[in-house]
Every structure is written in C-alpha cells, then in structure tokens.
Amino acid sequence: MSQRIVLLHATPVAMAPVQDAFRRLWPEAEIVNLLDDGLTIDRNKTADLSPELSQRFVALGKYGASMQTDGLLITCSAFGPAIDVLEHDLAIPVLRPNEAMFRAALEEGKHIGMLATFAPAVLTMEKEFETFRAQASSDATLETVVVPDAIDALRRGDAETHNRLIAEYAPRLKHCEVIMLAHFSTSRAREAVEAVVDVPVLAAPDAAVQRMRVLLGA
Secondary structure, three states, X not given: OOOEEEEEEOXXXXXXXXXXXXXXXXXXXXXXXXXXXXXXXXXXXXXXXXXXXXXXXXXXXXXXXXXXXXXXXXXXXXXXXXXXXXXXXXXXXXXOOOHHHHHHHHHHOOEEEEEEOOHHHHHHHHHHHHHHHHHOOOOOXXXXXEOOOHHHHHXXXXXXXXHHHHHHHHHHHOOOOEEEEOOOXXXXXXXXXXXXXXXXXXXXXXXXXXXXXXXXXX
C-alpha cells in the first residue's frame, strides 16, 4: 500500500517544485496537498509570528495528520515555532522544509551561503540552521543574501524574472563552499544559479523527499 504524505503549503509557489520532486524521486507515494495561502499573506504583515497565526498553522497541520497520514511535510519556512508544536504533538514524522538541505549543506563544508527571497522566513531559518549545526558538532557559518522582488515576480507567474534575479545575486556567495536555495519556491532557480557559481547548489524539495523516504523506511 502506498504511503500517504500530506504536504502543508502556505503559498502556491511552493507546490510545483515539491510535486515535481515526488514525481521524480518517489512516484509511489500518495500525495495530499493542503494550501492556506492566507498564512503567508498574513505572515508578511508582521515581523514576528503571532500566536494567532501560529495556532492557524498548527490547526491545519493537525487536520492534515488526521487523514490517515504517514508523514507531514511542511513546505513553507516562515513558521518555525508552529512546526515545533506539530513535532511535539503528532505521532507521525513531521519534516521541516529545510531540515534535509541543512544537513546536506553541513556535510559539504564550513562556509555555507543561502539565497532567500522571503525575508520574514530568514530569522526562523537561521535559528533552525544553528540547531542542526550544533547537533552536528560543526563550526560552520551561514551567510544569507535576501533577493528583493524575486518572489513578487514569481507570484505574478514570471518565473523567468524570478530565476534571473536570484542568479544575479548568487555571485555574492561565490566564496562559500556550498549555496542553499532557501525556499521550496526558489528551487526553480537552481540551474540559473549553477550557471554563475562554481560551488554545489542545494535545493530543498529533493532533499526533503529523500529524507521523508528514509524516515518512513520506503
């Protein structure tokens, strides 16, 4: 019997990259998509994650877990404290968007770069990176560059401009040993970034799908 993975999305632009990763890397999995794009809209209005917004996110995650679900994969990186609650409360594997990518980056080197497009997510991501860095007993450092306007272009359906803008900023991290594309949505720019830097470029969707397979023994 296929294992059911619920994908919890807070923005539509995260959906296609992870769906493509499942088609390529784990086509046997049964995928269920849950989307509340109001989460990202409201998250972008405040510097910190509000208790009310966190409660909405947790409620959506618990609804997803109630659907005879084997694993819950979060695709938005701006809700770290809410994901903490889901990890604590749910009996099934709950996978953070960037957990697998962070682990892979820590194996690549000590000077790690990250290209982000959604600024409200950066603080949470940097805290999560620090957690995984400590777990790995690594002295790696993280340098983040936020690319303005790229995610707005993607939301308008202009992936070409999105990818071009990210690639234009990528050389600012060419001195790093590895570069991470911060969000599921930014994975679209991987080829464009690889064309302008000479270091490994990691994207979250592929790493997340492979990690979930391992967690579920698939």
